[in-house]
Amino acid sequence: MTKGVVAALVGLLLATPAHADRALLIGVGSYPNLPASLRLQAPEEDARRLAAALTSAGFPRDRLELMTATDGTPPTRAAVLASLDRLAAEAVRGEQVLVYFSGHGAQAPTLTPALEPDGFDELYLMLDARAWDGGAGRVPGAVLDKELAARISAIRAKGADVWFVADACHAGGVFRSGGADIRTKALDTKQLSIPARVSAPGDALPPGLAEAPVDPAGAGRLAAFFAAAPGALAIERRLPLGSPDARPLSQFSYALARAIAAGRVRSLRDLAVAIEATDAGIGGGAPKPSFEGSLDMGVLGLTPDRPRRYPLARAGRTLSMPAGIEEGFAAGDRVALYIADTRVGESVVLESGIGASRLAMPPGLPPGAAEGAAALQIVGDAEHQAALFAAIAPLSARGAAEGLEVTGRLWRPGASRVCPPLSADDPPGTRPVSMLALPALGQCDVLIATIANRGTVAVDVSPIYFEADGKVTGLGYVGGGSARIGPGEQRRIAVRALTQDKQGKPLPEGVERVAIVALPAVTRSPRDLRGAVGTVVTRSGALASLDVGAGALTYRWRVEKR
Template sequence: MRLFLALLGLAALPMEPAAAMVRAVLVGASTFSDPTLGAYALPGAATDARRMADALAMLGTDRDAMTLLTGEAATLPAIRAALDRLATTSGAGDRAVIFLSGHGTQAPASRGDPLEPDGRDELFLAADAGPWDARSKTVPGALIDDEIGRRIGELRARGTDVWVIIDSCTGGSLLRGSAGTPKTLAPERLGIPATAPLRGAVDGSGFVDGGLAGGGRLVAFAAAGPGAIAWDDGDGGAFTRALAGAIAQHAPASFAALAAAVDARPPGGTSAGFWTAGELSAPVLFDGRSPDMIDLARALPPLPFATTLSVDRAGACRAAPATPPRPAKADDGATLLRHCDHVRVDMGEAGSPLRVEAWYRDAAGGYTSLAPPLGLIVAAGRWANVGFTFVTHDPGTGRALPRGEEYLVLIARDSGGAAIGATLLAFRAAT
């Protein structure tokens, strides 16, 4: 998962007014005005946007509060204007949904961008996208992940909860021989120059870059993780269809339950390749307060397997020194961490297969899931681990982050879903 995941649910949960509004911007970039890209039209993207509008309506969202942009209307200026209106009309306790379906690709990031450890920006191609412009070093008509992250941050700073959904490839590569259309344009098709990734750097965030700070909660769903492909079979994206179907069939109470109900297997595939992040424990559309995982963990017996904690400086915001530091402990048992310390917790074997949830609670009380939708699997002969990079200030803006006790909560569930054990690990800034 992306560096800094521990910050996705950064600030305190807002007080929710009785008349909280849900507003949505739904984009299906299904055509291109540039004739050189005409062959890459993706009619299913428009179907995706309409399908998601129907799903939100089933959840009670007023259609008058939805902005739907498809076909020639899904230009970059129109998308930006819709996101501007979303920000200016949303306030504390409101909920915002941002849905993007279309082609994705990658391009070189600006040198030294701390939010792009792999050296690449993810791009969402709007209807007015065109080939790479060597002078400006940009792709015209492309929405960059940094901008998406900034807009998410602006909404959350207002106390607005945000659900962002991306049905687009984030890997920037093509697969052949499958019964469907990959929702990506390879960079070379747009004339984008190749760039070498930073050594050892991994960016698992896709388009949800930079949404690090604010008072509102954040949940992100994406059709494809890093290096993976999102598929369109002519009737829209496989991921959006599965997501809308799960909403209609299961009426899930939480984002975690919704993610578990989504069967978005690719053509010929056997497992779902979609990606999630953020406060999945929150009720769907944030209709209520998130549960307190700390209280749940404290009420359970210890985990029935060992855990080992290690700290190093190998996070993407700081190169690792020759000798990793030894974890320092406070008198109360909390692990003391410095800015950019990378924390890893390894889990030992379990006597019988268990599913482990991993939740990070930041100093302001926001929860972030560090595990896949169905959890981490531990069993005899099978190990699992979870990790995050601890930061004391936003690496992009330098803004200081809230200080206080932070926790990693590990909850083990048996095959029937019952919680049978938990471990609570506390962390605090060293200075």
């Protein structure tokens, strides 16, 4: 089923699964050929942290290539292109390939106007990047967007799926809303001596580059995550917020690694929901990430919902933990303390914020043990679901939800172990259904709900999904879109029923629900509850008292074998 996730930074305990997926992680920040003022502190650590999150989550280390100035092959332009070519040569049908880049982005006037209607190439600056070379008409050491696209197309032509992630930007300007610790990852053209225009050879295309690529029959799927939408800025800042151990990290990559490590990786769309929910901690001026393509793909064959462990540090007479409300923690939660695989005690959460929590120091903890201990959150899914639904029930059909109209459609493609993907548009054969009298859903059935704002003011809408197995998650919007829905706007959500997994193992059957929680749009940025449903509602009761305008619409159905 399409499910939202809660972002987290964790250590995970699970045997490595058998799969053939691969990952290429590129982090470039030192830039020895550019002025020292242009060097970045975060990207190399971004790539290392993402590699650690993937391998801790069960991704095989020998299927991952890490490229930084100090890890593996230095990421020069030639080395990166060679690695991409190697991925294309070795790609096999059915695998998923992650290509990740963190570093500087820029724009330069194009020599191929037939491929760039706006007249500019987007550049990804590698380790050997230099200032503009007028004779060659390019930025040495930079990989052009079209060069990258050609190699990704070659991978997909083999039938492999590609997940591309870019934590970079190519717009000038300054991000001013977050404070002195925030720095953009964009380069102004003047900083690289890039001219405003160049003499371009008409519509001629260089060898190896074609017009907009056409996907061949059987081509793999493509999904892309961008730290900043076109014209916006990617940033680095000191993270976790407020932690004494904070260090310069890229905001987007930080949220991505936390979400992967959390084990809530049922689909790329769910991962996107987790990232968007985490970004609320920056404030209303935060850059807005962009998520495109086949977001219902899995995440590198990783298994979701693993036990999650969080490293602890001594903070005076208490313990600090780099995990907060994004991970579902709230004051009063009880957690178990471990050193390696040995349980050494139990503690309670004293207070929790975004990215950090403070725990009570348990009595009898051996001297020095806190620095080597980890906390494991102990929460029952069924208990969470019951408490959450009880908190939402009083909000039904009032307040900000009064202006919402929800209509449903049902797609029944036929039961199979591997269900067909859901397209951006409703597939042929979908039919209208009443959201107030939903039929039972069987294996592979998809319920598609359209949420339309028929009111006169904007509202912040968080669809929360109650699964048959007791889990509670937030749902991503099909085709993207923020939690804020203006008058006349609409969003779509989709829930896929599963009664067995891909190996034929039975999955829980029973009643499922979706609650569409609406809040008045009274803040600069949307209030998105999907990434913290366990905390905001279950124990603190904060949702019911968040403001008097809160409201919700709830719908239910049954999942069963047919």
